[in-house]
Amino acid sequence: MELLHSGKVREVYADGGEIVLVASDRISIYDVVLPTPIPDKGKILTQLSLWWFEQLADIVPNHVISSTDVPAEWAGSAVRCERLEMVMVECIARGYLAGSGLKEYERDGAVSGVPLPPGLVEASDLPEPIFTPTTKVPPGQGHDEFMTYADVEAATSRDLAAELKRVTLEVYRRGQEVAAAKGIIIADTKIELGLSREGTLKLGDELLTPDSSRFWAADEWKPGGTQRYLDKQFLRDWSSSLTGWDRTAPGPEIPDEVVEATRNRYIEVYERLTGESWR
Template sequence: MSVLLSTDLPFPVFRRGKVRDVYDLGTELLIVATDRISAFDCVMPEGIPDKGRLLTAVASYWFAATEDLVPNHFRGHPGWPAALEAHRKDLAGRAVIVEKTRPLPVECVVRGYLAGSGWKEYQAGGSVCGVALPPGLRLADRLPEPIFTPATKAEEGHDENISFERMAGIVGAELATRLRDLSLALYRRGAELAARKGILLADTKFEFGLSISGELLLIDEALTPDSSRYWLADSWAPGQNPPSLDKQFLRDYLETLPDWNKQPPAPHLPEAVIQGIRARYLDLAGRFGID
């Protein structure tokens, strides 16, 4: 199966992220989701077949399912002007046009269960990002209520979990409160719809930006398996990491490698791991009627 690891389109490059290549169309951006995959802030040498198309379809599903809560930057799938005709095959299903915004310098993370860095932080001090939690919680426990745990957006290196108060110092108290409330509402919508499909939304992150007119928009991606932790509901049991339908499968594999220090260059992935990731992304998309 072929993979798309990079693009070279006849437009100015706005930026190249770990997964997406973004091109400047003036007041809009052309975002192309490649098949690249990253973990621990390192891009793997191999791509995952179909990943970019699946991410685009899942994000489009969630933008539509949450637009009554907050407007988003999605402006549709592109037509095919002459300049893109030669790239039609590569772009089909993985390219979207979005409104250009000024991204806010924070990630809006919501956790409904205790896992990942939140679990490590809780073990160390009984709280996550300054939010005190009840004692005695176990790995993968459902939290009494979803919690908002923001993080910085690092251009290089790892994002840093921060308190709400520190976030308010970065973006202002009024905007921070609005971002928190919107993120919690988005998480609850995602968790509710996911539960109907037999999966638990353990945690997720959202990104927001301000349009040229100053309107707050949900940007980047939403509730995808790259930005969220999804667990199989019928396999969930506190005290252990449940089977997931996201890239935790990749992280778990990388944690078994004794000779990799989580710094570039990333190690090559065995075919079994590549196919395992692909199967999980396909499973998640299929549960929402996406093929």
């Protein structure tokens, strides 16, 4: 197989007309890959994504061909996929105010050009989920920037922009509904969409994982401050307590206890959502 791309977390290999997507145990924050892996992370992300792809198959098709027809050394962490022409827009849905969305709201009273009511605070739930796309900047070339819906139309087309918004919000609403029944709030999520050779819009990459979404414990949710994160925001918060790191490479080594706490959060999300024990 031919290595097509090595990203922050995944490798993409060509195998004939198909691709094999391999999730590693690497973890990145602020676009920097940290030198310490999180054991089992790649397998958890892969297996949770496969579970979600099945849950949402009636909303939008996905790129998965097989989760078993992969080289033995990557079993559990790799997926054989259809090649897609990826849309160069980060498709993000938000139901709660957090992260960069909170900062955008505090500055403009809106996120991606979508006006929001005054008086919202960190972790406030929004009147309804909103589509808040961003640019998709290659690693090492800066940071993604918010786009308005008009920007998405200009970057793609009127019809494709409408479909990106519809699918993103439907995926979020279904995901939130499923997660709520398991005691988890999905505050926001980012999905990857691409076009097949036939022009069909399909989900790619990962789906509703702790790397692509903010997960909070529903019974502990309280607007106005930091929540108990069940995702890699925990690691971002740990890094913010460090002195001397300016969020550029090389990243800091992660202490053993923080590695374990991060891994435990990924496992907790997997087990609560799927109802299955991890190993």
